[in-house]
Amino acid sequence: MIASHPIDTGPFKFKYWKEDEILVMLKNERYWEQAGNQQLPYLDAVKVTFISDKQNAFMNFIKKDLNFFDKVDGSYHVGILVDTSKKIVQNSPLRFRP
Numbered sequence: 001m002i003a004s005h006p007i008d009t010g011p012f013k014f015k016y017w018k019e020d021e022i023l024v025m026l027k028n029e030r031y032w033e034q035a036g037n038q039q040l041p042y043l044d045a046v047k048v049t050f051i052s053d054k055q056n057a058f059m060n061f062i063k064k065d066l067n068f069f070d071k072v073d074g075s076y077h078v079g080i081l082v083d084t085s086k087k088i089v090q091n092s093p094l095r096f097r098p
Helices: 054-062 074-081
Strands: 012-018 022-027 045-049
Touching: 012 045
Parallel strands: none
Antiparallel strands: 012 022, 022 045
């Protein structure tokens, strides 16, 4: 659960949140960390969508509407692993790239 008054001290600052639905964070221009000469974070924004129906979440992931899908039900593993259009990222059976 996210606190009702979030504090923006990290790489992203709070923009919008609707509990159990969506969280939007924007790049914190005042963030201090760098990678070489590059100011972090690299992303301008992050959008997190909460989908309580795991079957719906899985289908959105397969359609590439989601970049990440957490807590995959065991019955879905075979369908993911035999899909040759996805490549397993090294050392993680649940992170994929096209």
